[in-house]
Amino acid sequence: MYKILTLNNISPLGLQRLPRDKYEIGSEISQPDGVLLRSFKMHDMDIPTSVKAIGRAGAGVNNIPVDEMTKRGVPVFNAPGANANAVKELVLAGLLMASRNIHGAMKFAAGIQGDDAAVSVAVEAGKKNFVGSELPSKTLGVIGLGAIGVRVANAALSLGMKVVGYDPLISVQSAWQLSSGVEKAVSLDSLFSQCDAITVHVPLIDATRGIVNADRLKMMPKGGIIVNLARGGICDDKAVLASLDSGHTAAYVIDFPTEALMKHAKVISFPHLGASTNEAEENCAVMVADSVSGFLQDGTVTNAVNFPEAFMPRNSGTRITIANANVPNMVGQISTILANAGLNIADLLNKSRGDIAYTIIDLDGDIDDQTLESLRGIKGVLSLRKLPPVA
Ligand SMILES: NC(=O)C1=CN([C@@H]2O[C@H](COP(=O)(O)OP(=O)(O)OC[C@H]3O[C@@H](n4cnc5c(N)ncnc54)[C@H](O)[C@@H]3O)[C@@H](O)[C@H]2O)C=CC1
Numbered sequence: 068m069y070k071i072l073t074l075n076n077i078s079p080l081g082l083q084r085l086p087r088d089k090y091e092i093g094s095e096i097s098q099p100d101g102v103l104l105r106s107f108k109m110h111d112m113d114i115p116t117s118v119k120a121i122g123r124a125g126a127g128v129n130n131i132p133v134d135e136m137t138k139r140g141v142p143v144f145n146a147p148g149a150n151a152n153a154v155k156e157l158v159l160a161g162l163l164m165a166s167r168n169i170h171g172a173m174k175f176a177a178g179i180q181g182d183d184a185a186v187s188v189a190v191e192a193g194k195k196n197f198v199g200s201e202l203p204s205k206t207l208g209v210i211g212l213g214a215i216g217v218r219v220a221n222a223a224l225s226l227g228m229k230v231v232g233y234d235p236l237i238s239v240q241s242a243w244q245l246s247s248g249v250e251k252a253v254s255l256d257s258l259f260s261q262c263d264a265i266t267v268h269v270p271l272i273d274a275t276r277g278i279v280n281a282d283r284l285k286m287m288p289k290g291g292i293i294v295n296l297a298r299g300g301i302c303d304d305k306a307v308l309a310s311l312d313s314g315h316t317a318a319y320v321i322d323f324p325t326e327a328l329m330k331h332a333k334v335i336s337f338p339h340l341g342a343s344t345n346e347a348e349e350n351c352a353v354m355v356a357d358s359v360s361g362f363l364q365d366g367t368v369t370n371a372v373n374f375p376e377a378f379m380p381r382n383s384g385t386r387i388t389i390a391n392a393n394v395p396n397m398v399g400q401i402s403t404i405l406a407n408a409g410l411n412i413a414d415l416l417n418k419s420r421g422d423i424a425y426t427i428i429d430l431d432g433d434i435d436d437q438t439l440e441s442l443r444g445i446k447g448v449l450s451l452r453k454l455p456p457v458a
């Protein structure tokens with residue numbers, strides 16, 4: 068029986084992938100084998116040593132101590148692209164709300180009092196205060212061309228916008244999906260100087276913290292729009308507020324409001340709603356439940372942010388999986404210990420990613436505790452699991 072601790076509500080469709088005869092799931096589980104979560108902040112949590120896998124039903128993993136888990140040999144899975152369409156749609160909504168002054172106009176309409184005739188007079192008199200502008204002929208800058216950024220860039224093109232993208236680390240898959248109509252910015256400064264609206268779709272990491280700052284906001288033409296549905300901290304909020312107050316920036320759309328942002332008339336605040344659609348919640352939960360169960364039951368690795376992809380079909384024997392430092396002669400030491408124990412390797416897969424390597428070994432026979440301890444004792448081994456033969 069595997070024990071799964073949930074730290075947020077996870078869509079039932081995802082939890083159904085973990086059958087009750089094999090999984091005990093709950094928010095109060097002690098000594099869990101796996102953890103499923105969304106935005107719960109795990110940094111201050113004492114993560115039990117029983118945890119073998121963590122599954123983030125979403126994209127961003129800045130709420131998880133990934134480096135610490137890597138040192139423990141614990142994979143952290145996420146759900147790449149599973150909520151990207153949901154975020155894209157809210158970005159477009161935010162862009163339209165800002166460019167058509169919908170936020171202020173709705174507040175005005177909701178505040179009108181009187182009978183139908185009075186309402187009609189107020190509507191016709193008041194609408195001139197909310198004149199907006201249309202998207203075609205405007206230039207959108209997209210920072211980060213991953214699952215979300217590519218979808219936003221392609222959608223903005225189809226709405227008639229000129230689109231400029233910036234992502235020095237763009238993946239081959241994203242490059243394939245990106246419309247050829249999206250122009251490449253040579254630098255962030257160049258992107259800011261040519262864009263009427265800018266949207267960020269990068270993870271919050273040291274390199275991206277504060278990339279939208281006072282100097283860059285000044286490079287934008289007057290009346291610009293900033294959209295941040297990625298993470299608080301990617302934009303320097305104080306600088307954005309100052310730019311809104313000076314009249315240089317027209318609107319700031321944010322999915323991570325703060326007290327100061329929420330009070331500001333030119334800020335459109337959403338309550339971290341980007342991924343909150345039924346479809347995205349289901350997609351994320353299913354994807355990450357499959358990854359976590361694949362790892363717990365078979366030691367396979369799909370969509371981990373800190374482990375190499377690793378899949379080897381299961382034969383009927385005992386399987387061992389080992390995460391270790393990516394240094395020479397680890398497989399040599401492992402196979403020597405197995406050979407000395409008289410164990411034949413039926414199949415073996417060894418993959419590496421950065422500082423970590425991961426090995427799956429199917430054995431012809433069973434492995435005893437002493438041999439497992441010898442393997443654990445190899446310098447550089449971070450975690451080792453023995454998976455019973457498939458029934
Ligand atoms: N508001 C919400 O509910 C949601 C927010 N997000 C946020 O959006 C972020 C992006 O999500 P996805 O597009 O799914 O991730 P992704 O991993 O597919 O794309 C991120 C892109 O950022 C690029 N990048 C990394 N560092 C960069 C840098 N310094 N400059 C420019 N580009 C850089 C990467 O090369 C990659 O192409 C997530 O990390 C998360 O923080 C994601 C989903 C929902």
Ligand SMILES: O=C(O)C(=O)COP(=O)(O)O
Pocket residue numbers: 105106124125126127128150339341342343
């Ligand atoms: O996937 C992400 O990065 C998100 O920010 C979504 O967060 P949530 O799952 O809605 O708490």
